[in-house]
Amino acid sequence: xxxxxxxRGVVHLLVVLLALPVLGTLVYSLSExxxxxxxxxxxxxxxxxxxxxxxxxxLAFWHSLxxxxxxxxxxxxxxxxxxxxxxxxxxxxxxxxxxxxxxPFAVPPVVSSVGLLSLYADGPLPLVxxxxxxxxxxxxxxxxxxxxxxxxxLRAIDVRELVDAAHLLGASTPRAFWSVILPGLRKGLLASxxxxxxxxLGEFVFANMLVGSRYETLQVYLYNLRNGSGHFTSALVMxxxxxxxxxxxxxxxxxxxxxx
Amino acid sequence: MSYVEVTxxxxxxxxxxxxxxxxxxxxxxEFVTLLGPSGCGKSTLLRCLAGLTPPDAGRxxxxxxxxxxxAPQKRGxxxxxxxxxxxPNMTVRQNxxxxxxxxxxAADVVARKVAEALDLVELDGKEHAYxxxxxxxxxxxxxxxxxxxxxxxxxxxxxxxxxxxxxxRRTLRQQIRDIQRRLDLTTIFVTHDQEEALTLSDRIFVMxxxxxxxxxxxxxxYTRPASEAVARFMGHYNLLGSDESRRLLGREVRGxxxxxxxxxxxxxxxxxxxxxxxATVTHSQLLxxxxxxxxxxxxxxxxxxxxxxxxxxxxxxxAEVALHIDPEDLQEVAP
Numbered sequence: 074x075x076x077x078x079x080x081r082g083v084v085h086l087l088v089v090l091l092a093l094p095v096l097g098t099l100v101y102s103l104s105e106x107x108x109x110x111x112x113x114x115x116x117x118x119x120x121x122x123x124x125x126x127x128x129x130x131x132l133a134f135w136h137s138l139x140x141x142x143x144x145x146x147x148x149x150x151x152x153x154x155x156x157x158x159x160x161x162x163x164x165x166x167x168x169x170x171x172x173x174x175x176x177p178f179a180v181p182p183v184v185s186s187v188g189l190l191s192l193y194a195d196g197p198l199p200l201v202x203x204x205x206x207x208x209x210x211x212x213x214x215x216x217x218x219x220x221x222x223x224x225x226x227l228r229a230i231d232v233r234e235l236v237d238a239a240h241l242l243g244a245s246t247p248r249a250f251w252s253v254i255l256p257g258l259r260k261g262l263l264a265s266x267x268x269x270x271x272x273x274l275g276e277f278v279f280a281n282m283l284v285g286s287r288y289e290t291l292q293v294y295l296y297n298l299r300n301g302s303g304h305f306t307s308a309l310v311m312x313x314x315x316x317x318x319x320x321x322x323x324x325x326x327x328x329x330x331x332x333x
Numbered sequence: 334m335s336y337v338e339v340t341x342x343x344x345x346x347x348x349x350x351x352x353x354x355x356x357x358x359x360x361x362x363e364f365v366t367l368l369g370p371s372g373c374g375k376s377t378l379l380r381c382l383a384g385l386t387p388p389d390a391g392r393x394x395x396x397x398x399x400x401x402x403x404a405p406q407k408r409g410x411x412x413x414x415x416x417x418x419x420x421p422n423m424t425v426r427q428n429x430x431x432x433x434x435x436x437x438x439a440a441d442v443v444a445r446k447v448a449e450a451l452d453l454v455e456l457d458g459k460e461h462a463y464x465x466x467x468x469x470x471x472x473x474x475x476x477x478x479x480x481x482x483x484x485x486x487x488x489x490x491x492x493x494x495x496x497x498x499x500x501x502r503r504t505l506r507q508q509i510r511d512i513q514r515r516l517d518l519t520t521i522f523v524t525h526d527q528e529e530a531l532t533l534s535d536r537i538f539v540m541x542x543x544x545x546x547x548x549x550x551x552x553x554x555y556t557r558p559a560s561e562a563v564a565r566f567m568g569h570y571n572l573l574g575s576d577e578s579r580r581l582l583g584r585e586v587r588g589x590x591x592x593x594x595x596x597x598x599x600x601x602x603x604x605x606x607x608x609x610x611x612a613t614v615t616h617s618q619l620l621x622x623x624x625x626x627x628x629x630x631x632x633x634x635x636x637x638x639x640x641x642x643x644x645x646x647x648x649x650x651x652a653e654v655a656l657h658i659d660p661e662d663l664q665e666v667a668p
Contacts, residue, residue, distance in 0.1 A: 231416060237385045238418035240405040242483060243435035252431075256422035 095314065102307035120308035130309065133294035140204050140280075140290060141273045144211035145266050148219055151212070153262065156223040157250055160232045167224065174217040182278035186210075189283060202287045210279045215269035219262075226261030230254070260327050267324030271317040336361040336519055337487060342391030344374075344381055351377045352543035355391065362517040364510065366530040368554075369540030370566065375523045376415075378540075379489050382521070383410050395486055406435075411485030415492040417476040419464040425451070425475050426460040432483035450482040453512060470501040477509065481516070488513070490522045494529065506533055527567055531555060539563045556593070561666045564591040569625075569636050571597075572666075577633045581610060582658070588668040594636040596662035599626065602653035609655035614648050630656060 101107055105115030124130055159166045177185075189210070193200040200206035232254060239249035277292035285293060291313060298306050335358035342355035352374035359365055367375040380386040382393060384405035392401045400408050420428050429450055433443045451457050454474040464472055473493060480488060490509070494502045510533050513520050524530055530537050530551070537554045539547040539562075547559040558564035564572060573581065573590040584590065600609065612630035624647065626637045637656070641647075648654060 230421060231418065234414055234416060234418040235420065237380075237383075237405070238412070238414060238479075239420075239431070240385065241383060241408075241410065241412050242432035242479070243406045244431070245406070248435070253420045253422070 098307045098314075099311055102304060102311045104304070107304075120302075120304045121312070124305060124308045124312065129289070130294060133289045133291050136204065136288055137274055137291040140207045140211065141270055143204075143208050144215055144273060145270060147208055148212055148215045148269070149262065149266070152216065152219045153223065153255075153258065154250075156220060156227060156258075157232070157254060160224070160227045161236060170220060170224075174220045177213040177217060182210075183282070186279055186282040193283075201283055202285075204284065204288045206283050207280060207288075207290075210283065211273050211276065214273060214276065215265075218269050218272070219265045222261045222265035222268075223258055226258050227254070230257045264324045264327040267320050267327065271320045271324070274313070274317060274320075335359060336363075336396055338392075338394040339382070340392050342378065342381060342388050342393070344377055344386070344388050350543050352540070355545055357538060357545065357548060359519055359521070361519055362514075364513055364520045364522065364533060364535045366522045366524060366534040366537045367540055368524060368527060368530040368537050368566070371525055373540045374543040375540050376491055379412070379491050379521065379523055382487075383412050383489055384408050409486040410489060411480030411483060411487070412489040413473075413476045413480050413491065413493045415495060417464075417472045419472055419475055419479075421464055424461050424463055425456065425467070428464070428475055429479045429482050432479065436483070446482055450478040453481065454478045454508070469497050470505060473497065473505060477512070481512070481518075486519065488518050488520045490520065492523055492525070495524070495526070502529075509533075539566065541566070557664055558591055558666055561589050561591070561668050564589070564664070564666050569594050569638075571635050573633065580631055581633050582663070584663070586665050589666050591664040591666045592635070592658060592662060594625065594638040595623075596658065597635060597637045598657040598659075599628070599637050599639055599648075600655045600657070601648065602655055606655075609657050612654050612656050614650050614652045614654060617648065617650060628654060628656065 100113055102120055103116055103118070104113030105117045105119070107113035159170060189206065190201060193206055200209075235253050236246065236249045239253050240246070244252070275292060276290075277296065280290045280293050281296060284290070286297065289297070295306060295309055295313075298309070337359040339358070340356045343353040344351045345353070355378060357365075367378065369375050377386060381388040384400075384403060388401075392399060394400065395409070420431065423431065426447055429447045430443050433446055438446075447460075448457070451460065454477050456471065456474050456478065459467065459471060459475075464475065467475065476493070493509070494506055497505065506529060512518075522530075522533060532551075534551055536548060537551055538545045539554060539559075541560075541562045547554055547563050549557075554563065555567055558567055558570070561572060564570040571592040571594060573586075573592070575586050575589075578584050578586045578590040582590070600606075602611070610630050612628040612635070614626050615629050615634070616627035618625045618627075619641065622641055623638050624641045626639065626648065628635050628637055635656070639646075
């Protein structure tokens with residue numbers, strides 16, 4: 074009994090510890106002034122209204138959404154058929170894919186962006202400074218999440234046998250994929266899309282190094298405001314946090330329903 | 334002319350031959366069982382017949398038409414998988430309707446055929462359930478209905494009953510046989526269960542290490558095994574080597590002598606007549622309607638099955654007995 078209380082205590086302490094900075098930021102973003110006093114002064118939504126009326130913020134937010142959604146569309150179009158092809162036609166490649174998808178984690182973005190800068194600064198594909206280079210970079214960030222989750226979903230169903238059964242009933246391979254395999258992937262796909270999205274929305278290093286202010290995204294905007302009002306950036310961080318939180322919650326819900 | 338003709342089928346993975354030189358012919362409406370231990374190549378053979386795995390060599394003809402190179406979609410072959418392979422995202426009705434939808438039949442025709450098929454396998458009332466909500470036996474029936482509804486020319490069943498418990502297995506296998514007879518459907522059934530093979534089949538093909546080692550009626554395969562491997566697989570045959578055979582029965586054999594345990598008559602020693610073989614009971618096992626004795630006669634251990642008629646007839650371990658074996662029941666088998 075006391076062991077259980079101890080465990081609960083530890084968990085609660087951890088939650089408080091993790092929540093404190095967020096709560097602090099929240100309170101800061103809602104107060105008029107909080108500098109020389111222990112407690113904040115005046116409750117206001119002023120920072121939020123200023124933020125959500127700021128065109129530069131809205132544009133950066135829009136840029137982030139464009140890059141994130143663009144990446145997710147690209148990833149879905151490439152990775153879903155790839156996962157199916159690997160599991161159905163080349164099951165042995167799965168092992169190599171699992172190594173391949175770890176590479177983006179192995180090389181820090183700061184390092185790989187140096188390489189990307191020299192590769193795409195000029196030459197046949199001068200992509201640096203355009204959002205297009207982010208689509209490619211973000212694809213490599215989304216790849217591990219999407220490949221793993223889709224691959225797990227596929228492992229849960231016997232792909233080969235289901236496709237064989239559909240073939241014998243007269244379906245072509247694309248038809249079998251569309252009506253039998255894809256529905257089984259839907260939840261895994263949605264969950265992995267949500268997780269990738271919240272990850273990509275918070276991406277800073279690639280965005281700053283490769284594109285910067287030429288196509289300002291949310292994180293770069295935040296960085297550029299570092300010398301401005303702390304209340305204002307707190308409101309920005311809280312807004313960003315709310316979006317990410319909502320998405321993560323959705324992802325978990327889909328993930329849970331998948332497991333059930 | 335035979336309805337299905339398979340000639341010279343062979344398949345190997347690298348140096349390992351899964352099966353080779355498989356040739357057989359089936360009549361229309363025949364129920365044939367491929368019987369063999371797991372790993373003997375029978376499931377792969379079935380996949381090759383269905384066109385899911387290309388064979389290395391051989392031809393298959395159905396009703397005179399060579400379908401060796403036809404896509405699985407074009408063969409008119411239905412198959413029930415060991416794991417059923419039901420589409421998890423579809424209801425029972427959608428699963429059964431899938432093949433008909435692929436044929437682009439009108440909605441009312443599809444509905445009628447699905448209803449008939451579900452009626453045939455006695456699953457009406459479960460149309461809207463998803464496979465996950467069904468019992469093993471019900472899933473098996475859905476899989477059967479799904480492959481029957483498209484009216485295949487040949488039905489392939491890959492160990493369809495192996496995942497079910499004994500009671501359901503018996504009911505369902507009788508049902509499969511009834512339906513197959515009613516539809517006059519040419520059927521190849523794969524199993525490693527000899528009882529299943531014996532009760533269901535018009536003919537049994539015994540497979541061992543990638544070859545069909547014997548083809549024949551259930552009766553023939555059971556009482557006249559062609560080889561030691563078949564005898565070992567078909568039941569609890571007593572297999573006597575040449576020394577034992579000479580000593581016990583005064584008979585010279587090249588390979589082995591196979592004797593069914595129920596073909597040995599066992600008498601209490603008191604009833605012994607001249608010409609019988611004296612033996613001693615060393616072990617007895619009650620199997621229900623049958624008692625299986627292990628007896629020792631001149632240093633040779635034999636299994637003897639005897640009907641369990643009366644408790645008074647049970648023989649204790651150590652009892653002196655006498656054996657009689659009809660020479661007709663001695664089957665010489667090649668090694």
